[in-house]
Amino acid sequence: MKKVAALATLLTLTTALAVAPKDTLVIQESADIPTMDPGVTYDTASGAITENLYETLLTYSGASLTKLEPLLATKWTISNGGKTYTFDLRKGVKFHSGNAMTCADAEYSFERNLVTNSAESGNWFISESLLGTGANANDDKTITWARIDKAVECNNAGQLVFTLPAVDPAFLAKLAYTGQSIVDSKHAAKIGEWSGKEADWKAWVGKDLTNSNLSKQPSGTGAYKFVRKDANAFLATAFDGYWGKKPAIKNIVIQKVSELAARQQAFLKGDADLIEGGGRAVDEEQIKGKPGVVWQDGFPSTSATAFFMNENIKATGLLGSGKLDGKGIPANFFKDANVRRGFSYAFNYDQYIQDVQKGKGKQRTMLLPDTFPGYDAKVNTYTFDAAKAKQFFQRAWGGQVWKNGFVLTANYRAGSVPSQTAMEILKKNIEALNPKFRVNIQAKQWSEMLASSKKGEEAMIVIGWAPDYADPDNFMYTFYSSNGYYFPRNNWKDTQVDKWLEQARNTVNTAERNRLYSLVGKKAYEQAPYILMPAPVGYSFMRDSLVGADQKSFNPMISFSYTGTFWKELSKK
Structure with missing residues (x-):
């Protein structure tokens, strides 16, 4: 009890911006933490927490994007023509609850992800590997308990065995994603989560785990154990029973500080070690x-970032009059490609590179990192051209957009200066085209914007994508497929693009995949479903007292992107 009281005191002090002690890492950011349940972790703010409280079977080796090494697994074999994976699991591992980790916990974790899978949970890609579909049992009636149970099992030797319906060259990389962490099955069942048995599996199909009991009471095998969280701060402490090397830093405090100036002041004074x-x-x-x-x-x-232009806006509060009468927009305002092209020509990419990225940015041709296979540098790009923007707006909706004007309300993540600046650039240029054009921009809390955009309720937002695993499919399918993760936020569909993307994910021929992705890029340029944000040259900064975060160890696949490494690798001098 004394320890908990002392930690609570620490949380109160650090929330008040007291000087960060040597044994405490203080981080300040503008975003809140949507969830601490690995089964639904699918954003970087949540991932930065879960990847330190929990652990996966495999992890990335150093700074490599492709080399994987064991974590909770010790070794693995591949058989059956590449469709069976057998893992030996680490012995002597404990969960934060004190329960010993067994193969049954690993089996439970993956079966739970398959059962609760939804497009928003981040488990669709592991479901594609293990069941041959990204859908859950509610949406695909061919998914039975027997199929789920057979996909991942513990054999008599206590090994974890995955049986895939088809070869998946990205399967091992998918296992390194924090959403595939091993959870404490006994603890989960005790606090009211799924039992892990067939008897109640149907009641959990597609269930939203964002505010689950496990999110409120996490129990992982990670080097840090959750202590408490409120609306403005999170606290974790080093787990005494951790199987690996004891962390040098004892306490982790993450504070939500919306104002950039306040974060900067705290950082420069040494009250925070890392800030957004x-x-x-x-x-x-x-x-x-x-x-x-x-x-x-x-x-x-x-990563890749874009303006989303939703072709089916479901929030009537953002539509004004709901008509093209100069007082609002219809729900399908962005359905006309001429509107999307007009907006694409109205954004000043060079200005954004100078104002936000200080000249160190690059305009990409498609929503795929240029270091990934499949990127085609020859695909055309939009440039800021007011005359062309005017031409397309004059064509839009049979001339009604230009004649009557519109009022658009666009939201950006509260505290994100780059997103706010991008919105301001676009607003200024759009409104300069026609006095009847108005763009209202407003800040919105990250968790609220995620939830509303998930429902298709946002008209226009700026949002990005960081890879789950290092394969072009993870970007191209996500952004451009009508079955992709971001489709509900944009509602853009092209049947030919869908066909190309399906073909690309069903071949191991790299040249053919590259050709198909190039075709998608060219079609996307023509149809302009997104305004592509220039990609930055990455950088980081931290207090000089922090040790263990350098470019040699920086891995962008780790969600905690301020340092590109896990908390357990850090120390303070």
Whole structure:
């Protein structure tokens, strides 16, 4: 009890921006934490937590995007023509509850992900591997308990065995994603989660785990154990029973601080070790070169970001009059490709690169990192061209858009300076085209924007994608397929693009996959479903007292992107 009381006191002090002790890592960011349940973790804010409280079978080796090494597994074999994977599991591992980790926990974890799978849970890609479909049993009636149970089992030797319906060259990489972490099955069942048995599996199919009991009371095998969380702060402490090397830093405090200036002040004073910055231009001016700051530059960018233009806006509160009468927009406003092209030509990409990225940015041809296979640098791109924007708006909706005007309400993540600046650039240029054009922009909490956009209720937002696993399918299918994760947020569909993407994910021929992705890129340029944001050159900054985060160890596949490594690898001097 004394220990809990002391930690609670620490949380209160650090929330008040007390000086960060040597045994405590203090992080400040603008986003809240949507969930701590690995089964539904599918955003970086949540992933940064779960990947440190929980562990996966495999993890990335150092800074490599392709080399994997054992974590909770010790070794594995592949047989049956590449369709059977057998894992030996680490012995002597304990969960934070004190329960010993067994093969049954690993089997439960994957079966739970298959049972509760939904498009928003992040388990669709493991379901595709193990069941041959990204759907759940509610949406695909061929999925039975027998199929789920057969896909992942423990054999008599206590090994975990996966049986795939078809070869999947990305399967091992998928297992390294934090959403595939091993959870404490006894603890989960005790607090009211799925029992792990056939008797109640149907009641859990597709269930939203965001606010699950496991999210409120996590129990993983990670080096850090959850202590408490409220609306403004999160606290974890080193797990005494951790099977691996004892972490050098005892306490982790993450504070939600919406105002960038407050985060900067705390960082420069040493009250915070790491903070969410404000984009390169702001960070170079306010942070770089200041006393006590370590700045690292030149990281490759493995994320992709875009303006989403929703073709089926389901929130009537954002539509104004709901008509093309100059007082609002209809729900299908962005359905006309001429509207989307007009917006694409109205964004000043070069200005964004200069204002936000301080000249260190690159306009991509498609929503795929240029370091990934399948990227085609020859696909055309949009440039800022007011005359062309005007031409397309004059054509849009038979001339009604230009004649009557519109009022559009667009939201951006509260506290995100890059997103806010992008919105301001677009607003200024759109409104300069026609006095009847109006774009209202407003900040919105990250968890709220995720939830509303998931329901198709946002008209226009800026949102990005960080890879779950290092394969082009994870970006191209996500953004461009009508079966992809982001489809409900954009509602853009092209049957030919869907066909190409399905073909690309069903062949191991790299040249053919590259050809198909190039075709998708060209079609997307023509149809303009997104406004592609310039990709930054990666950088990081931290207090010089922090040790263990450098470019040699930085891995962009780790959600905790401020350092690109796990908390357990860090120390303070």
